[in-house]
Amino acid sequence: MDTHKEYFTHAYRTGTDDWTHLPWKRAEGLLLEKLPDKAMILDIGTGRGLFAFHLAKSGFRTIGIDYVKEIIDKNNQEVQNRGMQKELRFMEGDALDIPFTDEGFDAVTDIGLLQHLPEGDFAEYINEVARVLKPKGYFLNIALSKDTVSFWSWFPRKAAESTFEKQGLKHHFFTKEKITELFNKKFEIVEQFTERFDPQASLPSPELGNVVYVVTLMQKK
Numbered sequence: 249m250d251t252h253k254e255y256f257t258h259a260y261r262t263g264t265d266d267w268t269h270l271p272w273k274r275a276e277g278l279l280l281e282k283l284p285d286k287a288m289i290l291d292i293g294t295g296r297g298l299f300a301f302h303l304a305k306s307g308f309r310t311i312g313i314d315y316v317k318e319i320i321d322k323n324n325q326e327v328q329n330r331g332m333q334k335e336l337r338f339m340e341g342d343a344l345d346i347p348f349t350d351e352g353f354d355a356v357t358d359i360g361l362l363q364h365l366p367e368g369d370f371a372e373y374i375n376e377v378a379r380v381l382k383p384k385g386y387f388l389n390i391a392l393s394k395d396t397v398s399f400w401s402w403f404p405r406k407a408a409e410s411t412f413e414k415q416g417l418k419h420h421f422f423t424k425e426k427i428t429e430l431f432n433k434k435f436e437i438v439e440q441f442t443e444r445f446d447p448q449a450s451l452p453s454p455e456l457g458n459v460v461y462v463v464t465l466m467q468k469k
C-alpha cells in the first residue's frame with residue numbers, strides 16, 4: 249500500500265482524521281445554485297462523506313468515492329441506517345482512474361484531495377475529472393492556500409517551497425494562480441476566493457483555525 253493510502257486508512261481507523269468537517273457554506277451555495285434539480289454529483293476523496301451526505305440531503309443524486317475501502321464500507325452502512333439508498337452511495341475508487349464512464353456527472357467536488365496528490369499525478373487527475381463531467385459540467389475544488397501563515401511547524405506564506413510533509417503525507421499549498429494554471433486547459437474559472445474555517449465553528453484542532461483554503465468553482469470548457 250502506498251504511504252498516503254496507509255496514512256488515510258490509519259487516520260480513519262483511529263479517528264485522527266482532523267480534516268473532517270463541513271464549513272463550506274459559501275462554496276456549496278455557489279455550486280448548488282448552478283445545478284438542475286436531481287443533478288448527479290461525484291464527490292472524489294469523500295472520506296467520511298460528510299459533504300456527500302449533505303448534498304444528498306439537499307436533493308442531489310450523489311456518489312462518493314475514496315480509495316480507503318474501510319471508510320467506504322462504513323459510509324454505505326450509514327446510508328442504509330438512514331434509508332438514503334435511492335439518492336446516495338459510496339464506492340471504492342482511485343481518483344486517477346475514476347470508475348465511471350465519460351460525461352456522466354453534472355458536477356464533481358474535491359474537498360482536500362488534490363492537495364495530497366503527488367505532483368506528477370496532477371495532469372492525470374485533471375483529465376479524469378474532465379472526462380467524467382458532462383459538457384459544461386462544474387468542478388468545485390477546495391485546497392490548502394499558500395496564504396496560510398502557519399501550519400503545524402511550517403510557515404507556508406513565507407516559505408520558498410509549496411509542499412510540506414507531515415508524518416509521511418504531502419501537503420501542497422496553492423496560490424489561486426497555480427490552481428488556474430493547472431486547470432486552464434480543460435476548465436474556465438467561474439469563481440475563486442480564499443477562505444478560512446468559520447471562527448465560530450468548533451474544530452477538532454485549534455491549529456486548523458489558522459489554515460486558509462483556495463476555493464475554486466470552475467466549468468468544463
Ligand SMILES: C[S@@+](CC[C@H](N)C(=O)[O-])C[C@H]1O[C@@H](n2cnc3c(N)ncnc32)[C@H](O)[C@@H]1O
Pocket residue numbers: 252256257267268269292293294295296297298299313314315316341342343344358359360361364
Ligand atoms: C484530506 S481528506 C478529505 C476527505 C473529505 N473530502 C473531507 O473533506 O472530509 C483526503 C481524502 O482523499 C482520499 N484520497 C487521497 N488520494 C486518493 C486517490 N488517489 N484516490 C481516491 N481517494 C484518495 C483520502 O483517502 C482521503 O479520504
